[in-house]
Amino acid sequence: MVANPISRLMPSRAAARQEPSSSATAAARDEWGALMVAAQDGHGGAYQRLLGEISGWLHSYYQRRLPSADVDDAVQETLLAVHRRRHTYDPHYPLGVWLAAIAKRKWIDQLRSMGRRPTEELPDDLAVGDHEASVTSATVLERLLGELRPAQAQAILLVKLHGYSIEEVSQETGQSASAVKMNIHRGLGRLTAFIEKTDHVE
Secondary structure, X not given: OOOOOHHHHOOOHHHHOOOOOHHHHHHHXXXXXXXXXXXXXXXXXXXXXXXXXXXXXXXXXXXXXXXXXXXXHHHHHHHHHHHHHHHHOOOOOOXXXXXXXXXXXXXXXXHHHHHHOOXXXXXXXXXXXXXXXXXXXXXXXXXXXXXXXXXXXXXXXXXXXXXXXXXXXXXXXXXXXXXXXXXXXXXXXXXXXXXXXXXXXX
């Protein structure tokens, strides 16, 4: 059992963003299982190294799947889940598979959280320029929008990814504000259901 609290073991955001190259990541992942076994045996140094390395992979994973404002929260939630469940890892299997299953579940949780956010609190006069930092390169999420009805996909893309207000989308699309909100709610529900029943989404 590792004595250090999880808050002390979490890598800093700056360190987490120093993601290794693809080849380096592939090589490192071969060592993750051994690091986890050492961590399970109480090796704090191995655990710190493991958290630091997988945090870079998690940032890359979520940057392709979530709005940029949600990436750090998803990474931290996943690292906490890894900490809580580290005793369940079976060294007979690759740690990458175990980690990917946790990451996928947290991705689904984050999408559900997006659906529960009170979009009516967005000010009607919110300018798109104010959200430039939140415009995301979530390519996987945008591709998944193709699984939805066009009105649902459009509402999610404009409000949740590009920062438009409900009123702006209502005026642009001709839908009522309540219809925009309903399309977001139902669309995110369908999206999470699709992800849950799909083994691999890339």
